[in-house]
Amino acid sequence: MQRTTLFFLGGAALIFVIVQAMISFGLLNDFYVNILLLASVYAIVGLGLNLIYGFNGQFSLGQWGFYAIGAYAAGDITYWWTLDKSAHALMIALLAVLFCGAAILLLRKLLSRVRGVDALSAFTLYLVVVIFLVFIAIQLGQALSPAVSGLLSLLPDGLSLQIVFFLAVLIAGLMAAEISFLFGLPVLTLGSDYFGIATLGLTIIVKVLLDNSDTLLPFPEMKGARGMVGIPEVTNWFWAFAFLLVIVIVVRNLLHSSYGRAIISVREDEIAAKAMGIDIAHYKNLSFVLGSLFAGLAGGLYAHINGFLHPNTFNFIKSFDPMIIIVMGGLGSITGTLGASFAWAFILEGLLRVILPQGTETWRFVVYPLILLLIMLLRPKGLMGEIELPFLRQVLPPLKPKAQPEETQAEVKP
Amino acid sequence: MTPNGTLNSKDTLFIQSLRKGWLGKIFLILIGLAALWKLGVSLADNPVLFLQQVINGLQLGFVYALIALGYTMVYGIVRLINFAHGDVFMVGAFVGFYTIARFQFHTWPERLFPGLPQWLVLGVGTVTVVLISMAICALLAFTIERVAYKPLRNAPRISALITAIGVSFFLEYFGALQFVFTPNFVTFERPFSVQNWQINNLGIQALPSGQSPADNSIIISNIALIIVLASILLLLLLQFIVQGTRVGKAMRAVAYDKQTARLMGINVDGIISITFAIGAALAGAAGILYATAFPQVYFVMGIIPGLKAFVAAVLGGIGSIPGAVVGALIMGQAEVLSAAYISTPMRDAVAFSILVIVLLVRPTGIFGEPEREKA
Numbered sequence: 001m002q003r004t005t006l007f008f009l010g011g012a013a014l015i016f017v018i019v020q021a022m023i024s025f026g027l028l029n030d031f032y033v034n035i036l037l038l039a040s041v042y043a044i045v046g047l048g049l050n051l052i053y054g055f056n057g058q059f060s061l062g063q064w065g066f067y068a069i070g071a072y073a074a075g076d077i078t079y080w081w082t083l084d085k086s087a088h089a090l091m092i093a094l095l096a097v098l099f100c101g102a103a104i105l106l107l108r109k110l111l112s113r114v115r116g117v118d119a120l121s122a123f124t125l126y127l128v129v130v131i132f133l134v135f136i137a138i139q140l141g142q143a144l145s146p147a148v149s150g151l152l153s154l155l156p157d158g159l160s161l162q163i164v165f166f167l168a169v170l171i172a173g174l175m176a177a178e179i180s181f182l183f184g185l186p187v188l189t190l191g192s193d194y195f196g197i198a199t200l201g202l203t204i205i206v207k208v209l210l211d212n213s214d215t216l217l218p219f220p221e222m223k224g225a226r227g228m229v230g231i232p233e234v235t236n237w238f239w240a241f242a243f244l245l246v247i248v249i250v251v252r253n254l255l256h257s258s259y260g261r262a263i264i265s266v267r268e269d270e271i272a273a274k275a276m277g278i279d280i281a282h283y284k285n286l287s288f289v290l291g292s293l294f295a296g297l298a299g300g301l302y303a304h305i306n307g308f309l310h311p312n313t314f315n316f317i318k319s320f321d322p323m324i325i326i327v328m329g330g331l332g333s334i335t336g337t338l339g340a341s342f343a344w345a346f347i348l349e350g351l352l353r354v355i356l357p358q359g360t361e362t363w364r365f366v367v368y369p370l371i372l373l374l375i376m377l378l379r380p381k382g383l384m385g386e387i388e389l390p391f392l393r394q395v396l397p398p399l400k401p402k403a404q405p406e407e408t409q410a411e412v413k414p
Numbered sequence: 415m416t417p418n419g420t421l422n423s424k425d426t427l428f429i430q431s432l433r434k435g436w437l438g439k440i441f442l443i444l445i446g447l448a449a450l451w452k453l454g455v456s457l458a459d460n461p462v463l464f465l466q467q468v469i470n471g472l473q474l475g476f477v478y479a480l481i482a483l484g485y486t487m488v489y490g491i492v493r494l495i496n497f498a499h500g501d502v503f504m505v506g507a508f509v510g511f512y513t514i515a516r517f518q519f520h521t522w523p524e525r526l527f528p529g530l531p532q533w534l535v536l537g538v539g540t541v542t543v544v545l546i547s548m549a550i551c552a553l554l555a556f557t558i559e560r561v562a563y564k565p566l567r568n569a570p571r572i573s574a575l576i577t578a579i580g581v582s583f584f585l586e587y588f589g590a591l592q593f594v595f596t597p598n599f600v601t602f603e604r605p606f607s608v609q610n611w612q613i614n615n616l617g618i619q620a621l622p623s624g625q626s627p628a629d630n631s632i633i634i635s636n637i638a639l640i641i642v643l644a645s646i647l648l649l650l651l652l653q654f655i656v657q658g659t660r661v662g663k664a665m666r667a668v669a670y671d672k673q674t675a676r677l678m679g680i681n682v683d684g685i686i687s688i689t690f691a692i693g694a695a696l697a698g699a700a701g702i703l704y705a706t707a708f709p710q711v712y713f714v715m716g717i718i719p720g721l722k723a724f725v726a727a728v729l730g731g732i733g734s735i736p737g738a739v740v741g742a743l744i745m746g747q748a749e750v751l752s753a754a755y756i757s758t759p760m761r762d763a764v765a766f767s768i769l770v771i772v773l774l775v776r777p778t779g780i781f782g783e784p785e786r787e788k789a
Contacts, residue, residue: 194778362591369579370580
């Protein structure tokens, strides 16, 4: 094992143990624990977005939508489990996610042999297949659920809940990933800003659907705009840290592989990358799906922090938060994202509330944009700039975001 | 399919349809037909209601058009999605509220020259209020541009975008402070009273307030007329500025190529500031018109109309002025019709679905030009 790896893992273990000890001995009260958990969740979303925007150059504002999908999916599964020990939501979601995932992989393989399939046709094909499979999964899941519920009930209470929670978070991530794959197929063919706007549209559509989840969607337990309650509060420092650590390592290893170099090459110059034989559409899709997978996982974790979900949390205005975090931390910097998400959660949730004198809480959002403006004006490349932990540093020299030459602009036409 | 993965002429119909992209086209056509069918059924079902909705949509669409122009002009020149624009619109509405409700500014001709006819007083007074709002918004946008955006002209575009979001937050929550605007909903006082007319098979009659209209009649209010007329007037004015003046010529030149424009002796920074100011002035006027139609102002009122207007600008082809107007009219209709015939909460979703579908068919919007290769 390399020394940097050893240092990184040792440092991570040390941080985990110290924080866990502080929580166990009651040095950190619930308020700060909550901030830590939120910060980890933001860090996961931020890493996903950094993969999409920082490393692959696709301007996505849709991560918050996938986060919302993940949160509600995972929340729904554990909600039913805690309510009446029924695993039907778990089984349906699990089967749907597995079937659709398998079908998507299979179809991709088949479609890759046919040349000249346009994105929209592929999208239609996938959509038909996925709808069909979800329908089957619902039937099959309901049939299987009594057996699985019985099996899970044999386990001790705490353990079965943890298992259901873990599966729910994974399902949430996969669901977000599959939806992002479908959505990304046609939309990733759009140019950069247009892609951003279309993904912003996704966030808004998801929010509208969640606002009306009890009337427009068949999920009365989500209670629409009144907010969903009754989700068990399972996420703790262990789960948050474990997911964060695994995702950091996954992102790091991905970026160190040939996949990562291909992803970065797409950001640097699409035409040159194409000339080198890199399948641009594939890598755009790959990074988008992975980023959304992380957003879904983060959503699943978030749902179980407070046990309460409200559509306003997934407002499109908040979809800028991950973008703000990664730009503050420095685009294309994993360490920056980690640092910035913890700093951001602490500033916004904790520090401003604690530091600002009593009665001036309304100034919170006056101070926050001012800080943001100052950071942007003084350090346009982000707080951390290009500082990276040795373990996370890339083999390639750090790739700077292109100093944008003044592009030819769209014309103001009569 | 041959083993090595190439295609031959013996492809099945299914493979053929995939290769030529028919499947996607069929999908789009089906969606379009479904929408048309729905509209047609609604029209046949109750043409009067349908027309009424179209008129409401027109009123909304023109307000969106005024906001969308600011987005499209700024994007055309500096390639910045100016998220603070919607909040400039909010400031415009609040300025209108203060000048009318607090300072009674809309009656100044009467106070200065007592005995003037009422319609002249209100007309001149209202125009003054709108002009004040436009001027303050223009000044605000000018300041924002100088303080926040100009230092970032050569930074990555994302920095400017985040700055725009920061400015937007600042305007909203600074406005929400008790002593600035207020965190509450405020009722906007119209400078003039509402007058409705009903149109039915008997012709046009004035509808006294409080009286319910006759069956099968379309109602047009003076507010709708004023909004449509004022918007068209402002649009023509903008058209004149962009097409007929030296400043407009410089704006077009800067939008086309900043470097060359600078070489030709154009003050690029000045032109960019002017563009921001003109866009903001239109947004300020839109703020008052919007508040007149929906008489309630509050500190986050700019977000949703701003977003809708931005979508409209993208829909029409961002950077194109007629595109923004057309896109805004489409957005207005889409919003009102989907609220009437599908479901009210779904109107945002419908608007964005239309955007995504249009972008899939024409990736640069209805009037947008295909992106040129980098020079």
